[in-house]
Amino acid sequence: EQIKKGSYDHFMQKEIHEQPHSLTTTMRGRLKNSGVILGGLKEHLKTIRRSRRVIFIGCGTSYNAALAARPLVEELTGIPVTMEVASDLLDRQGPIYREDTAVFVSQSGETADTLLALEYAAANGALCVGVTNTVGSTLSRRTHCGIHINAGCEIGVASTKAYTSQIVVMAMMALAIGSDQLSSQARRESIITGLSSLPSHASEVLKLDSEMKELASSLVDSESLLVFGRGFNYATALEGALKVKEVALMHSEGMLAGEMKHGPLALVDENLPIIVIATRDTCFSKQKSVIQQLLSRKGRLIVMCSEGDISAVGPSGSCRTIQVPEVADCLQPVINIIPLQLLAYHLTVLRGFDVDQPRNLAKSVTTQ
């Protein structure tokens, strides 16, 4: 076990730091200058393009990865995308049709809720696509087609490198489905360029490790942590909070910043730490106004912003910042989650909890 962890103390730590490599293996052989090649989808692209909607289905981190990719799939394909937590779809027996493409996302490919949702969608005639890290898994065998994320074996119960590889695979899927749309050719090419430089940006953002350790020590005694995101980074807020609660055993909620004034604002005071994700994208000015509203209520803010953007997000010295490299807006969630993974990791170590086997959790939830 020690050999497999190499120089790292925990698998979660190793897997966070492996991301420049896992992202590379996810994209290997799949990116071309003018498009992407996804062998597993090739035969089905025409059917997917004719779908009435795409439904993303998953649980936990895999659901969050799909949520991160949703805006890009909508933008590049023009097909409406709906999101389903697998257990909720089953509870409601939600409507699924033959004209739907159902995309099942699961690191393990063995999650019971996701597999039951797959059985349900297949019985209703949908085209079922799998996105998994596990070759030969039940998910990869039972779907009509799919894409392996090739992130390498993930051992820590907290999913880290699979999350970023899942987002990249679904971004590539959006590029492949939308490749017949001439009007977005330039946008697709800029995303492909952005994908190729993601591993080096991931290496860069990992340099924040000691800064995140220091931030963790300032938050170690907090009872709760809120994370506000929107647009491409709503998923980052949910996923960052999920990491903190599942391993550091600290209450944490990811929230849609657009919903702040509809309730969560009442929680704001000088003590509750709030991370606001305000990297550059079309939601930036709205996030700036969220920051202003929180500061005017004396909120204890930690702002995640693009490198060199500190003065743009608020008056100098008004809040702590986490500065991350700027990448294509739709790929920014891949970079933004990494400091939050590091934060969750260091909080867990400082609070003395088991990093790789969090209380009450299993790597793969094979029962309903």
Ligand code: AGP
């Ligand atoms: C991730 O950190 C969690 N342990 C959990 O939410 C997990 O993502 C979920 O159980 C789904 O697992 P899967 O991707 O293997 O289907």
